[in-house]
Amino acid sequence: MKRVVLGILLVLALGALAMLPGRLERAVQQGIEDKGLPISYGDLQIRLFQRQIQVQGLQSSQTVPTKAARLQFKTSIDTLLLEGIQWWPLFRNKQLKANTLRIAAPQVQVRLDTAQWIDSLPQSGTKLDLELIVHEIDLARGFLAWEQTGPIDRHFQIEDIAAQLHPAPIRPGEAILPALLDAYEVELRCITTTDSNALHRAHIGQMLARSTDSSLQVLDLEVYPQFTPAAFNQRLYYKRDQLNVSVAKLAASGLDFDRLLEQQLDCRHLLIQDIRINDLADRNLPHNPRRRHPLPQPYLLDLPMALTIDSVAIRNGQIRYAEIPPGRKLPGYVDFTDLQADLYKISNDSLFWTQHDQLSARINCKLYGQAALYVNFQFPMQARPWTYHYQGYLHAFDMPNANVIMEQAADMRVLTGQVKSLSFQATANEQLAWGPLEFYYENLDVAFLKEKNGFVKNVVSDLVEWWAFPQENLKHKKHRIGNMHKQYDSSRSFFYQLWQTVLSGIQSVILPNIILPHPLKHEKVEGE
Structure with a gap:
């Protein structure tokens, strides 16, 4: 009799287990519908014994109005795989625990239309009803595109994103983004963007960020005009310099990544390797009388981004400043080659300057590739009115x-x-x-x-x-x-x-x- 009862219980248990994936799938679909989330997917597989959930063909499209513009989001993910799931905490405590979340080929496209805006905004922000604990997130072959249309068309694009993230737990009711990271390793390739006036284009070959050594590297950075010199000037009423910049390597060490997410740059050392700057100014255009260039100290203190950098080293730089005088068509220029520079104590944090007295810089280079030139700067950051000092020697x-x-x-x-x-x-x-x-x-x-x-x-x-x-x-x-x-x-x-x-x-x-x-x-x- 006991064997019969045990057999019946076993059959019922197996039946319940067999029906569980279907119930979970319906629960997921019901949750999406209840929250009105603009999400669809092609295939959902719940593998109970393998402790996996796999979603393929995930897509989302949403329009979010703001006071300044209308945002349109389009997202697609080829495959989303959650591995090492603990089922019991999920059913009992609404706590989703998993070892790894793998995201393959995610694509995010954002369009910002500044010609459309409204006076009142809806409440936004996606929040979870459960606690999410994932030990590792692997992201491969990602793509991000941001486009702004309106009086000035601008864009930002990352063609290839790869990342390994170790996020902190997301509690119930908390916004999904930004999630704090306990550890990270991110690689971005082929980044392109434009400046605020869409006059220059910037390209980055590769960007690497790691928490193991608190480092950030930017490789093969280029900035160049989008137009010929004549077409560039036709878009301007006042004089604006045309810049061509290339940097082989920019490396930050001792970087505080948490503060960087809060738009604060805090690092021990910044290396700028093999920088080339060509600056062309056409004096035939009128000078903007309303444009002001403050002294370095107030300029630094008024930057919109908080920053503190202990030291900056520039190695193997070249700078050419060219100027077309009024009434002329051809530029004259001055060349600085073999440029090496060191800057110390760069900060706009008022507390930082209670412990330090001045920002300093040492520069040595060759004028027109021939004569050695040395210049030192001192910028006191506490004394008022603002004063600075510099000394130079040309051989x-x-x-x-x-x-x-x-x-x-x-x-x-x-x-x-x-x-x-x-x-x-x-x-x-x-x-x-x-x-x-x-x-x-x-x-x-x-x-x-x-x-x-x-x-x-x-x-x-x-x-x-x-x-x-x-x-x-x-x-x-x-x-x-x-x-x-x-x-x-x-x-x-x-x-x-x-x-x-x-x-x-x-x-x-x-x-x-x-x-x-x-x-x-x-x-x-x-x-x-």
């Missing part, structure tokens, strides 16, 4: 190499001349920059570029060539020590302020005091 240099900028920017050509050395020490604030400059040179011969039918100008140029520029200024002879003095122009860039300040000191040395304003008059001293 021997053949001056005709600078004609590529002098002919276009100053209507003059250096025929001969050798710089023996140039050194300067400057202090700058929101009103002006000033300081001494020593410029030693020999065999200087300068010719002004003369215009046709400009007799008066030609005569003046001839007189200046003959009278204004002494052929030499050598330290061991009686020589001149110049003074830099330049009013601060907040509508101009930081680099422009530096260049104009140093140029004022060079003018102080080579021009006669009789035509110089009082702050620029040089001092004559005996040779050493």
